[in-house]
Amino acid sequence: MAAVGLGILVICALITLILNSFIGINALTQNGASSLLAALTIPLIPALGTLLLVNFIDRFEREPWYLRLATFLWGMVIAIPTAFFIERFIDSVIMNLLEPGASTILRSALQGLNAGFTEETVKGLGLLLLFLVLRDQFDNITDGIVYSAMIGAGFALVENFSYFASGYRNSLVFLIIYRVVLGWLGHPTFTACFGSMLGYTRHTRSRWQQVITPLLGYIMAVMLHSFFDFVDIQAGAAVQADPGNTHVAMLALVAIICDYIPPFIAQMLLLYLLIRSLAQEAAIIREFLASEVSNGVVTVDEYALLQHSFQRTRQERKALWQYGFKHWLRVKALYQAEIGLAFRKWHVSMGDGQKNGYLRQPEDVYRERIRRLRQEIRAVEEQARAKERRT
Structure with a gap:
């Protein structure tokens, strides 16, 4: 019981740290009770949607509820603060290395790569740890997608808290479309590129496939995530550089919408792999x-x-x-x-x-x-x- 109590205290302390440093208590206070309500409720919608989807696709050999919860908490409690502080440090290094007149595209590309590499590495470490320690619970591609989706859902939940707390008044409709309607499967999709390939290795005895396949999945996750963030950052930078130009604003909007095409293609590929995996089960x-x-x-x-x-x-x-x-x-x-x-x-x-x-x-x-x-x-x-x- 003491260990359980200590664990609960540690989790509460970490969540408090996340809310204080990542979401920003000041943003919640300045925007009032309506901002607080929006920040704490709207992000629950995509998280709940992901949980229901996971429950739907995990149809045969179901994963234990406590492992689903553990992977969700990895994304929410461990991956978020770790990635946040690492990204901030790398961003500061990038800003110091780049000259003031450096290309905006280069700056956006490096920032996007920073986010993709850092976040997918931290999330992927949770998957890899589960795969190595509890290998008997990681049977196939289905399991890889299930655990990836749970980690991604936990990560996205806290990240969405931040977005809705800080941008509630100025861009609520945009955030709902961007983070809930279009982007609710973003983080689960990126992480599932790695998780599905980890699951694939359970059905092959080839040593080189057991090494190369997860590595390719990880690279795919990083590149897909990095490109997505690069387009998002570059579109925002273009609008900020010329705020009164409607033509630039429209191009930025089109770029952001088209930014969801690569994740959608990845989702279709994951769906194909999932169907094959369920048939194998x-x-x-x-x-x-x-x-x-x-x-x-x-x-x-x-x-x-x-x-x-x-x-x-x-x-x-x-x-x-x-x-x-x-x-x-x-x-x-x-x-x-x-x-x-x-x-x-x-x-x-x-x-x-x-x-x-x-x-x-x-x-x-x-x-x-x-x-x-x-x-x-x-x-x-x-x-x-x-x-x-x-x-």
């Missing part, structure tokens, strides 16, 4: 549970449901409406135990060591849990049917 379930059907551990109906996530979700909802919350939890636990058995057998086939979380429990433990949960489910359903017959 279904194939793992199909291959490694076939023998369990023959042995009577998994029923034929369950075997079919487990391979089709939407049908399985529909069955889970049916259990919720007909038999209540506890029964819904049992049904979900049954399906996850069966999927866990499939992935346990897959990890064995991949040659993973005994330290892997799936391999710590023998297959018979999974089978016993499946039988116990099915007995509980059948008992509840038979009791409900008997009650209906009596009435």
